[in-house]
Amino acid sequence: MANISITLPDGSIKQFDTEPTVLQVAESIGSRLAKDTLGGQINDASEVIDLRTKLPDGTRLKIVTKGSTESLEVVRHSSAHLMAQAVQQLWPEVKVTIGPVIDDGFFYDFDSPFAFTPEDLIKIEKKMNFLLKKNEVVSKEVWSKEKAIQTFSEMDENFKVEIIKDLGEDEVSVYRQGDWFDLCRGPHVQKMGQIKAIKVLHTAGAYWRGDEKNPQLQRIYATAFNSKQELDEYLHLLEEAKKRDHRKLSKDLGMVYHHPFAPGAPFFTEKGTIVYNELQSYLKSCYLKYGYSEVITPQIFDHQLYEKSGHAANYAENIYTTHVHERNFSVKPMNCPGHCLLYGATKKSYRDLPWRIADFGRLHRKEKSGALHGLTRVTTFCQDDAHIFCRMDQLMTEIKSFMTFLNEVYQQLGMSNYKIYLSTRPENRMGSDDVWDQSEAALEKALKELNLEYTVNPGDGAFYGPKLDIMFVDALKRPWQLGTLQCDFNMPEAFQLKYVGEDNSAHQPVMLHRAILGSFERFIGVYLEHTAGRLPCWLAPVQVVLMNITSQHSDYCKELESQLLSRGVRVHFDSRNEKLGFKVREAQLQQIPYMVTVGDKEVENKSVTVRLLNGKTHGGYAADEFINNIVSEVKNRELNSFFEK
RNA sequence: GCCCAUGUGGCUCAGUGGUAGAGCACACCCUUGGUAAGGGUGAGGUCGAGAGUUCGAUUCUCUCCAUGGGCACCA
Numbered sequence: 157m158a159n160i161s162i163t164l165p166d167g168s169i170k171q172f173d174t175e176p177t178v179l180q181v182a183e184s185i186g187s188r189l190a191k192d193t194l195g196g197q198i199n200d201a202s203e204v205i206d207l208r209t210k211l212p213d214g215t216r217l218k219i220v221t222k223g224s225t226e227s228l229e230v231v232r233h234s235s236a237h238l239m240a241q242a243v244q245q246l247w248p249e250v251k252v253t254i255g256p257v258i259d260d261g262f263f264y265d266f267d268s269p270f271a272f273t274p275e276d277l278i279k280i281e282k283k284m285n286f287l288l289k290k291n292e293v294v295s296k297e298v299w300s301k302e303k304a305i306q307t308f309s310e311m312d313e314n315f316k317v318e319i320i321k322d323l324g325e326d327e328v329s330v331y332r333q334g335d336w337f338d339l340c341r342g343p344h345v346q347k348m349g350q351i352k353a354i355k356v357l358h359t360a361g362a363y364w365r366g367d368e369k370n371p372q373l374q375r376i377y378a379t380a381f382n383s384k385q386e387l388d389e390y391l392h393l394l395e396e397a398k399k400r401d402h403r404k405l406s407k408d409l410g411m412v413y414h415h416p417f418a419p420g421a422p423f424f425t426e427k428g429t430i431v432y433n434e435l436q437s438y439l440k441s442c443y444l445k446y447g448y449s450e451v452i453t454p455q456i457f458d459h460q461l462y463e464k465s466g467h468a469a470n471y472a473e474n475i476y477t478t479h480v481h482e483r484n485f486s487v488k489p490m491n492c493p494g495h496c497l498l499y500g501a502t503k504k505s506y507r508d509l510p511w512r513i514a515d516f517g518r519l520h521r522k523e524k525s526g527a528l529h530g531l532t533r534v535t536t537f538c539q540d541d542a543h544i545f546c547r548m549d550q551l552m553t554e555i556k557s558f559m560t561f562l563n564e565v566y567q568q569l570g571m572s573n574y575k576i577y578l579s580t581r582p583e584n585r586m587g588s589d590d591v592w593d594q595s596e597a598a599l600e601k602a603l604k605e606l607n608l609e610y611t612v613n614p615g616d617g618a619f620y621g622p623k624l625d626i627m628f629v630d631a632l633k634r635p636w637q638l639g640t641l642q643c644d645f646n647m648p649e650a651f652q653l654k655y656v657g658e659d660n661s662a663h664q665p666v667m668l669h670r671a672i673l674g675s676f677e678r679f680i681g682v683y684l685e686h687t688a689g690r691l692p693c694w695l696a697p698v699q700v701v702l703m704n705i706t707s708q709h710s711d712y713c714k715e716l717e718s719q720l721l722s723r724g725v726r727v728h729f730d731s732r733n734e735k736l737g738f739k740v741r742e743a744q745l746q747q748i749p750y751m752v753t754v755g756d757k758e759v760e761n762k763s764v765t766v767r768l769l770n771g772k773t774h775g776g777y778a779a780d781e782f783i784n785n786i787v788s789e790v791k792n793r794e795l796n797s798f799f800e801k
Numbered sequence: 802g803c804c805c806a807u808g809u810g811g812c813u814c815a816g817u818g819g820u821a822g823a824g825c826a827c828a829c830c831c832u833u834g835g836u837a838a839g840g841g842u843g844a845g846g847u848c849g850a851g852a853g854u855u856c857g858a859u860u861c862u863c864u865c866c867a868u869g870g871g872c873a874c875c876a
Binding site for chain 2: 263271272273274357358359360361362363366367368372373374375377403407408414415416417419466467469470471473474521523524525526527528529533618619620703705706707708733734735736737738739740741742743744745751753755756757765767771773
């Protein structure tokens with residue numbers, strides 16, 4: 157008597173006498189499908205459930221089969237168990253904790269009396285592959301909480317015991333493969349042989365339950381894929397990412413230098429400074445258009461400023477403070493408090509708003525030593541920072557203008573792939589709900605009117621206001637947070653900022669913190685990784701390299717050089733007594749956009765032969781035309797070469 | 802800050818309990834060569850810093866600094 161119905165994606169309905177498992181549904185359709193089943197998705201949820209899960213009447217089921225993207229989650233989950241099994245077979249004294257699936261793989265945290273060496277990782281991978289061949293069946297058992305606690309206690313798996321005790325359930329599930337088992341919610345594969353390709357990657361220290369007060373565990377990162385080919389592709393991608401690492405690129409391209417005497421504080425060389433300054437002047441040119449004024453504010457303030465702003469209470473450990481002449485002075489970690497002082501310097505009318513001030517001030521923040529990273533996490537940096545003080549009713553227009561500005565910049569830089577996140581009011585917050593309502597609504601309305609897609613992160617806003625975060629997705633599909641727009645009701649209050657309204661009484665402005673690139677340091681790092689160092693001509697430290705074939709062509713090169721220089725083009729004449737191939741190689745490695753070769757032909761008819769970074773050469777180009785084209789390409793900050801149009 | 806690893810000429814990296822080597826870069830010489838490395842010679846290093854063990858330490862141990870992989874942090 158069939159009284160349980162399961163609906164499949166095609167709309168067909170399967171009937172069962174008792175609640176079937178995902179696998180049983182698959183079996184009722186076909187044995188081939190059953191064999192390939194790795195899990196299920198129910199009622200349109202994205203979560204993948206275990207194939208052994210019983211389905212209640214009326215469930216809509218989508219079966220997850222091998223080879224699918226969804227199945228990766230299951231495969232990786234089981235791979236984590238496989239890794240734990242391998243580790244415990246190799247070293248029975250190592251205790252297990254947890255092993256979740258992450259974006260590109262999985263990890264397992266072990267409580268081990270010793271640290272795993274690279275050789276150990278090789279052993280583990282070998283053991284895993286050995287165990288895979290045994291193709292053990294994975295079975296699920298449901299234990300009472302007491303039995304689970306007792307069993308794991310006897311095994312001295314105290315971290316597991318802690319997890320079980322913290323679970324609110326009376327029963328827990330345990331997955332078994334051969335003689336090894338682990339407490340787990342699933343989902344898992346049917347047989348270990350369904351894991352097709354694994355790779356143990358690296359180790360790391362990690363705190364138990366992510367809390368630095370807890371003991372530190374040994375984490376092993378690994379990944380698994382549905383085929384050897386997919387794994388190889390992933391490993392290849394890792395290699396590519398390594399080549400694009402901005403720390404390597406910025407060094408190889410001679411842009412950035414680090415010295416142990418200035419940890420976390422990069423030097424920008426002559427070349428790096430060109431990129432930095434070009435970006436800055438580009439933004440300055442936009443500021444004119446978008447109604448910003450630039451200001452310069454002090455580097456060091458009496459610490460009282462940060463007591464007033466509230467940073468002393470929440471952010472003191474990141475502020476460099478020193479005691480001089482009986483006073484505490486702090487190096488500014490952000491521009492906003494200084495800008496509030498400047499706001500208060502003159503009496504403001506509603507007519508003065510919106511007041512938009514930009515500041516390229518250098519900031520310093522003390523960071524914990526382990527936090528530093530190349531150009532993306534530094535102790536000193538310069539934001540493309542600006543603050544907008546406006547009336548509540550101007551908020552939406554300002555937000556729209558900012559998003560338009562940001563989009564213009566990102567398009568110009570070839571960064572069209574970005575995502576917008578709207579973070580709304582957190583539990584602990586300041587300001588009235590009315591103000592939060594208005595500002596959240598303004599943010600949403602602005603995005604909608606601009607037809608921009610966005611994701612809401614409920615409760616993720618700052619305590620002082622809601623915000624937009626812009627995540628740029630680079631050429632390797634990696635997300636980076638660069639731009640931001642934050643509403644702030646706190647600082648205007650802390651500094652008692654006012655303007656005189658039309659009604660002749662005092663009102664408090666809203667303050668907007670905003671940045672498009674974030675910081676030049678971080679941006680240059682991200683942009684180098686995005687472009688793999690191949691910068692558009694207007695940003696390239698050297699735009700043209702002139703290469704003479706023999707010394708007889710020197711004079712013509714010098715003539716070209718001075719013409720280019722007089723038109724503001726950054727040109728380098730490689731006059732060395734070297735073969736052309738050698739000069740080309742170096743210019744290519746330095747990613748110089750225009751490699752100009754000059755020999756008899758060129759001297760004779762006042763032309764140039766141009767090689768682009770893609771290896772293509774364009775011969776017999778009139779020198780005048782070439783120069784004019786470059787000048788206009790740079791002036792317009794074009795993304796691509798005029799040859800590629 | 803925590804766990805682990807690493808630190809050798811400007812760069813990339815070998816190597817050793819008896820005070821160091823290559824390639825590139827650099828200097829000089831030869832080579833005048835049409836699109837990713839022509840040849841020769843030479844100079845250049847207290848082997849990250851300090852302490853310890855040792856007859857002797859770049860090598861072993863410890864501490865510190867920096868960097869890297871993560872964790873934690875990033876009002």
